[in-house]
């Protein structure tokens with residue numbers, strides 16, 4: 001007789017497998033961070049944000065903080081999308097009050113091409129995932145993540161935060177071939193990073209394409225959908241059935257539709273300005289939908305917050321929904 005007990009499947013994983021769970025599983029993008037006093041406490045002594053990302057013990061503790069406080073259905077590993085340029089050899093630092101600052105883009109030939117070295121540089125993330133998975137209840141999902149190639153290229157070419165995509169667009173329009181080689185290299189590194197995260201305890205991975213908005217349709221196809229589809233296929237070659245969420249923030253409805261049908265992700269994250277009822281009725285037949293409470297409604301609280309939550313829940317009833325924000329939690333929350 002087989003006496004093996006099976007562990008419960010986290011609600012968020014069930015939703016990504018097409019089930020409808022009510023009430024829907026909840027987590028918040030950027031749920032670990034400066035709005036939490038217990039995070040600020042660690043931040044004071046850790047030295048820097050980067051040191052926190054690169055310490056498996058601190059990253060594990062910070063990942064668990066919001067789950068402990070709010071009983072969210074998922075933990076997202078505490079790290080940053082800019083670990084990929086770092087792994088490729090473009091140094092990153094985080095200046096207080098300024099945000100990320102990157103060394104000058106070294107050119108395609110200056111980017112590291114050795115996956116062994118990428119893995120070595122990113123190993124604190126995998127160690128943190130292993131530790132977190134051990135400490136986390138089996139009813140909670142552990143989410144790994146990476147920046148999508150277009151968004152990473154925007155930071156790598158701009159060299160700093162709050163990018164307006166100008167540097168990446170200019171580079172892409174003027175050197176189409178070299179830009180597509182860059183996106184390809186990024187897609188390889190991102191796929192490897194996601195595979196390694198799944199192999200070290202992540203149940204689900206999310207691709208953040210935070211700067212996907214404002215691209216013409218042709219470039220959205222070439223620079224967002226193409227590399228994302230390549231990543232999804234590469235990851236699933238190694239990890240069959242890998243559960244993946246894509247977040248092409250601020251894409252148009254037409255672009256969201258293409259993204260949902262062409263990339264292969266199990267779920268799309270809807271940003272604050274897009275309509276969740278549109279997303280559920282148009283895309284929700286095929287894949288799960290995640291979103292999309294305005295992070296500022298969470299600051300406002302009161303009736304405005306209740307109404308906004310009710311609207312999302314009534315749109316999502318009877319569908320595969322993951323309740324989340326339309327962008328990250330703000331520090332003032």
Ligand code: 1CP
Pocket residue numbers: 028029030031032033034043049076077078079080081082094099100145160161162163208210328
């Ligand atoms: O303490 C501090 O000063 C650091 C603030 C901070 C934090 C808490 C940064 C710097 N990154 C993070 C963690 C982080 N970043 C997570 C952790 C897990 C969680 O969600 O709790 C995640 C998923 C990210 C992803 C990330 N980093 C994105 C994609 C999501 C989004 O917000 O669009 C982006 C664009 C970044 C770059 C980045 N890192 C940090 C800042 C301030 C920024 C944005 C810079 C900018 O363009 O203005």
